[in-house]
Amino acid sequence: MLLTISTTTRPATDLGFLLHKHPGRVQEFGQSFGVARVFYPEATEERCTAALMVEVDPIRLVRSRGTSSPDFSLGQYVNDRPYAASSMLAVALADVFRTARTGHCKARPELAAGPIELEVTVPALPCRGGPELARQLFEPLGWQVEAHALPLDEGFPEWGDSRYVRLVLRGPVRLADALNHLYVMFPVLDDAKHYWMASDEVDKLIRAGEGWLASHPERGRITRRYLGRRRSLTNTAFARLAELGDDVEEDLEPPIEEDAAAETATPETADTPTPQTGDAVDAVEPEPGPQARTPLNLLRREAVVEVLTEARARTVIDLGCGSGQLVGELLRNPEFARVAGVDVSARALAVAARRLKLDRMPDARRARLHLFQGALTYTDERFAGYDAAVLMEVVEHVDPPRLAALERVVFGTARPGLVVVTTPNSEYNVRYEFLTGMRHPDHRFEWTRAEFAAWAEGVCGEYGYRVTYRPVGEVDPEVGPPTQMGVFVRG
Template identity: 45%
Template sequence: MLLTITYTGHNTQELGFLLHKNPERAQRFELNYGQAYVFYPEVSDEKTTAALLLDIDPIDLARGKVGSKDGGLFDYVNDRPYASTSFMSTAIARVFGTAMSGRCDKRPELADTPLLLTACIYSLKDNGDTELARQIFEPLGYEVKAERRKLDDKFPEWGISPYIDLTISGTVRLSELLNHIFVLIPVFDKQKHYYIQEEEIKKLLSHGEGWLGTHPQKQKIVNRYFYAKRSFARRAIGKLNDDIPEAEDEDTEPAPEKEKKEFTPLNTLRMEAVKNAVHDSGAKSVIDLGCGECKLTSMLLTERQITKVTACDVSIGTLEKASQRMHLDRMSPYLRDKLTLMQASLTYRDERFSGYDCACIIEVIEHIEPMRLPALERSVFGFANPRTVIVTTPNIEYNANYEYMKENTLRHTDHRFEWTRAEFREWTEHVCKEYGYTCEISGIGDIDEALGTPTQMGVFTKNG
């Protein structure tokens, strides 16, 4: 990963004072995920360039330090060590933190002066969104140039690269440039290499102070910055809107405040709906197939009606994280006796799946290749054959309501498909006919009259 910043004008060697990095020597910085190097490939009175180079070890990433998934070839073969992503943003904060704050004790007047600066960010992934760079940088006063190349000149059939080399130029303070880049690089990538906590909202607002609240694309920027945390995006937008002063009119009475609708995350609504469906089925034993973080399992454990809960997932790493999340080592004996953790695949017949009143398959089937669905059907509905099966999956029609999503894309990179309401109903009818069930379909989440709800749920009940 490479970032260069060029200062053009007079006495440009003073860029070293602004960045707090001496142009006469290269410097190395140890990061959690590799090393960062700062050096100056060009130094003169008229033009000086500073470079920030990141050297990331892809093997270290796959060893569970940062950015690692739970096994698989993807951990070792991917673009994370080479494309400019959130790794670059955190390196900027680590290496150029003082410059970002606008402090320069030796040249304070220069730190407050707009300079002719050019920044180049190499291998920035925009997935072919040709307008994104201009949409977010031009309103800040930059001249924007994005270069895109073929993936390989010898194999034109491979198509155009999803990466760009981005150059932005403008007359700005160095601290402004660094903060703009810090915030906007993750807007391209949408996949941070670290766990997102509430502190991230304050960080965004701090680095976006003075410009993000009035940016015409602030909604898009914040949504993509918090791609995996929609609740954080809504809170950040609310705070940004509160910080924008409204024009006062002495002759106009203030409008009454609108009643604020209480927001509940979709995942919470989904888990509550499934828990209620389990309760209404009368089940006393439940198996959570594809349990993930065991959020549903945790809720079911506290239900008095339920005496046995088994959490099953194909990933041992996921089960280990789930046990830590549930504090298995400190769990009360009453709850611990109810719980079983099991490593298994839904697409293979497993005798351990049998004997449960209810099986829950929550946001799982869309992660399975369509050709493997018949195997899942036989494993769950045919061999395990519980009295009740509860399935939830996204409604692809509702995706049109998400501003951050492109047309004909899926909600998660690991989704193999997403069904329309008609397709989901067709699948449930096939399963009922093949394995002797009836199914009641309902929706979960906000209702769009034309597009339905974001999540669709089917509750299968065994005939007879």
């Protein structure tokens, strides 16, 4: 199976720095199912192409299967896995380009942080849903998609098309994002995985989908297919995406027993297609189950807006505005005469501008809005002059040694009359089934209620504020609410 990634962003050979693979060498990486090789068919200043070729050893694959796996005779040895992109290619990509997927590149940090012109080609990709599904999944991510069904046999056109497509993606996309798109989408399009899915698959999906999955219009289909339609895993993923995402409906399914076949699946049975049922299931997304709840990220915004309205704040600055969800909510309310959004990430601000339709915003609303880039740990006069400031799910992204700087900038220098802070309640994490570690891969810490109160009281004593606490989300009698809120009032 083969994947090529090309760029024409000059100097194109910098692709080697971003992938952390030298264009002048062929490199091999052993996999449990074969070997992956990275090489460069072309490497010039004008255009550079990196190829990932995975050679599958069917004997090794068969020998590594569980002893309880059923015997599919020749099907174990004769199948499409050596030739068509699948979860095996996704696993190899994740291993070979592990550092590139994080977006870190000391040699070219600015290049790694922004979009570059990319062309990704997959000659043969199983696609249960056809070319149209490939377009539905990749186009919302900023790709121009060429997907063409491959014939069953070119010598017999009357036999029709196969379930495989040739896929070409083009567009200005950040390389790390492109690699994570592919890592998630290969098994989603194939609708199968070659390995047993453990509980850490949810964490893998959340990490790889950071910044795009929660707002993807096909997030339900992507999540279900990636997690093999296992209800316990998909319900957990939907709950976490709802907390992170953009008005995501949790779409939770009833907590009934898993399908017996799914519970006893093996690497081979998980990789075996279910005849036509996959596409039938995905044709129409099911309605939310009876236990679906209001997404936590929506509850947070509602709680913050309620506090701001009660305080009759007229001017508000959202510190760490991200993709602009709260900013958009505030702009819809004419009672807020001036709304500002600031974020350290230029990429996040670009997403916010698109979300808010800044280029088409009516003049009267546009006059109330100010979006700008800034770091919350450095004094900035633009932060001052607002009735209220909001730190919604921000403090936990700050390294603990830098928290004192943030406190000084917000509470000591900007000094708004009202500061609203929300942050996860780590005690509630036990209610997220299969959660390992923290709720978000970028969280530096997560506080218990006592730890949050200790921090808040320290801020009040240092800078002359009073604080009250409010729960956000349903309060669990044992571990409290999923999100905790502190309302700081000056004086």
